[in-house]
Amino acid sequence: MSTDALDRHAPAQSGIDRALGLLDGFREHIEHVQPTLTGLPVLWVRRERIVEILRHLKAPPASFSMLYDLSAVDERLRAHRDGLPAADFTVFYHLLSVDRNEDLIIKVALTGGDPNLPSVTRVFANANWYEREIWDLFGITATGHPHLQRLLMPPTWHGHPLRKDYPARATEFDPYTLTVEGQQTEQEALKFEPEAWGMQRERDGSEFMFLNLGPNHPSAHGAFRIVLQLDGEEIIDCVPDIGYHHRGAEKMAERQTWHSFIPYTDRIDYTGGVMNNLPYVLAVEKLAGIEVPDRVKTVRVMMAEMFRISSHLLFLGTYLQDLGAMSPVFYSFTDRQRAYKVIEGITGFRMHPAWYRIGGLAQDLPVGWQQLVQEFLDWMPPRLREYELAMMKNALVRERTRHVAAFTTTEALEWGVTGPNLRATGCNFDLRKQRPYSGYENFDFEVPLGQHGDVFDRGQLRIEEMRQSLRIIQQCVDHMPAGDYKADHPLTTPPPRERMLQHIETLITHFLQVSWGPVLKPGESLQMVEATKGINSYYLTSDGNNMSYRTRIRTPSFPHLQQIPSLMRGGFVPDMIAHLGSIDFVMADVDR
Amino acid sequence: MPYRLTRAEEEQESSDRYPMGRRQSSEEYVKSQLERNVFTGKLSDVLNSAVNWGRKNSLWPYNFGLSCCYVEMTTAFTSPHDIARFGSEVIRASPRQADFMVIAGTCFIKMAPVIQQLYDQMLEPKWVISMGSCANSGGMYDIYSVVQGVDKFLPVDVYVAGCPPRPEAFLQALQLLQDSIQEERRPLSWVVGDQGVYKAEMGSQREQKRSQRIEATELRTPDKL
Numbered sequence: 038m039s040t041d042a043l044d045r046h047a048p049a050q051s052g053i054d055r056a057l058g059l060l061d062g063f064r065e066h067i068e069h070v071q072p073t074l075t076g077l078p079v080l081w082v083r084r085e086r087i088v089e090i091l092r093h094l095k096a097p098p099a100s101f102s103m104l105y106d107l108s109a110v111d112e113r114l115r116a117h118r119d120g121l122p123a124a125d126f127t128v129f130y131h132l133l134s135v136d137r138n139e140d141l142i143i144k145v146a147l148t149g150g151d152p153n154l155p156s157v158t159r160v161f162a163n164a165n166w167y168e169r170e171i172w173d174l175f176g177i178t179a180t181g182h183p184h185l186q187r188l189l190m191p192p193t194w195h196g197h198p199l200r201k202d203y204p205a206r207a208t209e210f211d212p213y214t215l216t217v218e219g220q221q222t223e224q225e226a227l228k229f230e231p232e233a234w235g236m237q238r239e240r241d242g243s244e245f246m247f248l249n250l251g252p253n254h255p256s257a258h259g260a261f262r263i264v265l266q267l268d269g270e271e272i273i274d275c276v277p278d279i280g281y282h283h284r285g286a287e288k289m290a291e292r293q294t295w296h297s298f299i300p301y302t303d304r305i306d307y308t309g310g311v312m313n314n315l316p317y318v319l320a321v322e323k324l325a326g327i328e329v330p331d332r333v334k335t336v337r338v339m340m341a342e343m344f345r346i347s348s349h350l351l352f353l354g355t356y357l358q359d360l361g362a363m364s365p366v367f368y369s370f371t372d373r374q375r376a377y378k379v380i381e382g383i384t385g386f387r388m389h390p391a392w393y394r395i396g397g398l399a400q401d402l403p404v405g406w407q408q409l410v411q412e413f414l415d416w417m418p419p420r421l422r423e424y425e426l427a428m429m430k431n432a433l434v435r436e437r438t439r440h441v442a443a444f445t446t447t448e449a450l451e452w453g454v455t456g457p458n459l460r461a462t463g464c465n466f467d468l469r470k471q472r473p474y475s476g477y478e479n480f481d482f483e484v485p486l487g488q489h490g491d492v493f494d495r496g497q498l499r500i501e502e503m504r505q506s507l508r509i510i511q512q513c514v515d516h517m518p519a520g521d522y523k524a525d526h527p528l529t530t531p532p533p534r535e536r537m538l539q540h541i542e543t544l545i546t547h548f549l550q551v552s553w554g555p556v557l558k559p560g561e562s563l564q565m566v567e568a569t570k571g572i573n574s575y576y577l578t579s580d581g582n583n584m585s586y587r588t589r590i591r592t593p594s595f596p597h598l599q600q601i602p603s604l605m606r607g608g609f610v611p612d613m614i615a616h617l618g619s620i621d622f623v624m625a626d627v628d629r
Numbered sequence: 630m631p632y633r634l635t636r637a638e639e640e641q642e643s644s645d646r647y648p649m650g651r652r653q654s655s656e657e658y659v660k661s662q663l664e665r666n667v668f669t670g671k672l673s674d675v676l677n678s679a680v681n682w683g684r685k686n687s688l689w690p691y692n693f694g695l696s697c698c699y700v701e702m703t704t705a706f707t708s709p710h711d712i713a714r715f716g717s718e719v720i721r722a723s724p725r726q727a728d729f730m731v732i733a734g735t736c737f738i739k740m741a742p743v744i745q746q747l748y749d750q751m752l753e754p755k756w757v758i759s760m761g762s763c764a765n766s767g768g769m770y771d772i773y774s775v776v777q778g779v780d781k782f783l784p785v786d787v788y789v790a791g792c793p794p795r796p797e798a799f800l801q802a803l804q805l806l807q808d809s810i811q812e813e814r815r816p817l818s819w820v821v822g823d824q825g826v827y828k829a830e831m832g833s834q835r836e837q838k839r840s841q842r843i844e845a846t847e848l849r850t851p852d853k854l
C-alpha cells in the first residue's frame with residue numbers, strides 16, 4: 038500500500054507547486070496548503086479575495102476554464118481538523134482545466150452564525166445554481182448573487198438540511214399529512230412570478246405567454262419543471278425549476294456506514310447501475326489504501342460498460358421518441374432486455390445491483406459468463422447498424438436535429454458541461470483516456486467526437502460510444518485476468534468468510550466489520566469517473582469513523598440543466614423538447 | 630366477502646385531510662338487496678359484473694413517473710413484456726383521460742401537492758397502484774425530503790413490493806387490480822341504489838402464497854447461471 042500511496046501523492050506535490058506558482062501574486066492570501074488523498078492540490082484562501090483569485094485562475098495562463106464543482110462542508114462537529122484554518126463552514130471550488138488536464142480545489146473558511154461570502158457568478162456563470170444550493174442546504178449566503186432562493190427544497194421549507202444540527206430522518210419529524218389548506222399554500226408557493234425573475238409581462242403592448250412545463254410532463258424525463266416565457270412559438274426566456282427529486286443522498290451518506298451507502302449510489306444516476314458504485318468505492322479505497330486485484334478492475338470495467346450501453350439505449354429510445362418517432366423505443370428496450378439478461382445473470386439484479394464492494398466485488402463471475410456476455414456482444418452490432426440506417430440517416434431526423442440547440446466547446450466549459458455532450462462539441466476530454474482509472478489504460482478503444490455540438494451530434498455520438506463500449510467488453514471477455522474477486526486487505530468489506538472461521542478473535546473482528554462496518558482514517562479523497570452522462574465524482578471526507586463526515590456527489594446532469602436557458606433563448610418550443618431529449622438526464626442525477 | 634366502503638359526499642367532520650371521503654368496513658350490500666327482492670338483486674349483480682368486466686379490461690394508465698421505478702414500468706409497456714395483452718397499452722398524457730395512476734418512484738414532499746392535484750384531475754372511477762418500496766413506505770429513503778409512503782395522502786389499491794419491482798411484478802399488480810375491480814360495487818347510475826363505492830378486501834399476496842413459498846427447499850447457488 039505504501040508505495041502506492043506515495044505514487045498517489047507524487048503528482049499532487051508537483052501540482053501544488055504549479056498551483057502556488059500560478060497564484061504568485063496572491064501569496065499572502067493563501068492560508069494553508071492541505072495535504073489530502075484527492076490527488077489534487079487543495080489551497081485555503083481568504084474569503085475577501087476569492088472573486089479575484091478565481092478570476093485570475095480562469096484566465097490564461099492558469100486557464101481553469103471550468104468550475105467543475107462548488108459546495109460546502111459543515112465543519113462544526115469535525116474532530117480531526119489538524120492544521121486546518123478555523124472554520125464553522127467551508128466552501129470549496131473545484132476548478133478544472135481541460136487544456137492542461139489539471140484540477141485545483143480552492144477552499145474558503147467561514148466562521149460565525151451568519152456564514153457568507155462573495156458570489157462568484159460574475160466569474161463563472163454556472164456558480165449560480167451551486168450557490169443557491171449551498172444557501173438552500175447550508176444556509177450560506179453568497180452576497181451579490183442575482184437570485185438567491187431555495188433550489189432543491191420547496192419554497193415553504195424551514196431550515197437547512199445539510200447542517201449537522203438538522204435531523205436526517207423523516208421519522209424524526211411529525212408524520213407527513215396533506216390538508217386541503219396545505220395543498221393550496223404549496224401550490225400557491227410554486228406559482229411562477231415573472232417579476233421575481235426580472236421578466237417583463239408584455240412587450241410593445243402584446244402580452245407574453247407564460248407556459249408552465251412540468252413538474253410532470255411526458256417529455257421532461259421525470260419530475261422536472263421549466264417555465265417558458267413565450268412570444269408565439271419563440272422562447273424569450275425560461276427558468277428551470279428543480280428539486281422535485283431531492284432524496285437527500287448526501288445527508289444519507291452521513292448516517293450510513295461506508296459499506297451500506299453503496300446501494301444509495303446506484304440510485305443517483307438510476308439508469309447507470311453499478312457505474313455509480315465505481316467512483317464511490319474507488320474513493321473509499323483511496324481512503325483505506327486498498328489496491329484491488331486486476332480481476333476486480335476488469336470485472337468492474339466490464340459491468341460499468343454494460344450499464345453505459347443500457348443507459349445509452351434508453352437515451353436513444355427516448356431521444357427519438359421526443360422527436361416524434363414512436364417505434365425506436367420498442368427496439369431499444371428489446372436490446373436493454375438483452376443487456377439485463379447479462380447483468381442479471383452476473384449480478385443477480387436488474388437496475389440497482391449495488392454489486393461493487395469496498396476492495397472488491399460482491400461475488401465472483403458465475404460459471405459460463407463468457408458465453409452470456411458473448412451472446413450480447415454478437416447481438417448488438419447489427420442492431421446499432423440498423424439504428425443508424427433507420428434513424429440517424431433518416432432525412433426527417435436529420436432535418437429536425439441538425440444545428441438545433443448547438444453550442445461550442447467554450448460555452449460548454451463555461452457551463453460545466455461534461456461527457457458526451459461536451460465531446461459532441463469536438464472537445465476530446467474523456468476521463469477514461471485522460472485520467473485512466475480502474476485499469477482503463479489497458480484497453481484499446483477510441484473516443485468518438487462530434488463537430489457541431491447540436492442535437493444530432495449528441496445522438497450520433499452515443500451510438501458510436503456504444504460501439505466502443507462493446508469493444509471494451511470484448512477485450513474483457515478475451516483477456517479476463519484470473520485471480521481473486523476481493524483484495525487481501527483488512528478493510529475489505531465484507532471480509533473473506535474463511536478468515537472468520539479460525540477462532541473467536543477472528544469471529545469478533547469479522548462480526549464488527551460486518552455489523553459496524555470498516556472504520557477509515559481521517560482524510561479526504563475524491564474520485565472522478567466518466568459516467569454514462571458525464572463526469573460523476575464523489576468527494577469523501579472521513580473523520581475517522583465508520584461513516585462519512587461529508588459526501589459530496591457531483592453529478593453531470595445538474596450543470597446540463599442549468600445551461601438550458603442560455604441555449605434556448607430565441608429558440609422554439611419544439612427545439613427545446615428536442616434539446617431536452619438530447620441532454621440525456623435523469624432527475625435523480627440532478628437533485629440527488 | 631367483506632368490503633371497504635368510501636362515501637364521496639359524506640359531510641366533512643372537522644377533518645380536511647387527504648385522502649378525502651370516509652372509509653368503513655362493510656358487508657356486501659348486494660346481499661341485503663337480494664334479501665329484499667330476489668329479482669332486482671340478481672339483475673344488479675349481472676349489471677355490475679358486466680360493467681366491471683368492461684372497466685377492468687380497458688384500463689388506461691396515466692403516463693406519470695417519479696423516479697427509478699418508472700423505468701421498469703415503461704419496460705413493461707415495451708414489446709418484450711407487452712402490456713397490451715392486458716388492455717392497458719393506451720398511455721394517456723393527461724390525467725383527465727386516464728383510469729389509473731401508477732405512483733412509480735419516490736414521493737417527495739415537494740412533489741406531493743402536485744401528485745394530489747393530478748390525482749384530483751382524474752375522473753371517477755379511478756385507481757392507484759403504488760409501485761416500489763419508496764411509494765409503499767418511503768423504502769430506503771427515511772430522509773427529510775421524502776413522504777413515507779404515498780398512502781399518507783392517496784388511497785392506494787395495489788402495492789407492489791420491490792426496489793424496483795420487475796416489469797413482471799408490475800404486470801401482476803395490474804392483474805390484481807383487475808381482479809379487485811371485478812369485485813367492486815359502484816353506483817350504476819346516480820339514481821340507482823346506494824351511492825357509495827364498495828371495494829373488496831382482497832387480502833395480501835404474501836399471506837395467500839405463503840404455503841407455496843415455504844415449499845421451496847432448494848435454492849440455486851449464485852455461482853451458476
Ligand code: SF4
Pocket residue numbers: 304696697698699733734735760761762763764768791792793794
Ligand atoms: S423503490 Fe427503489 S427503484 Fe423504486 S423509486 Fe424507490 S429507490 Fe428507486
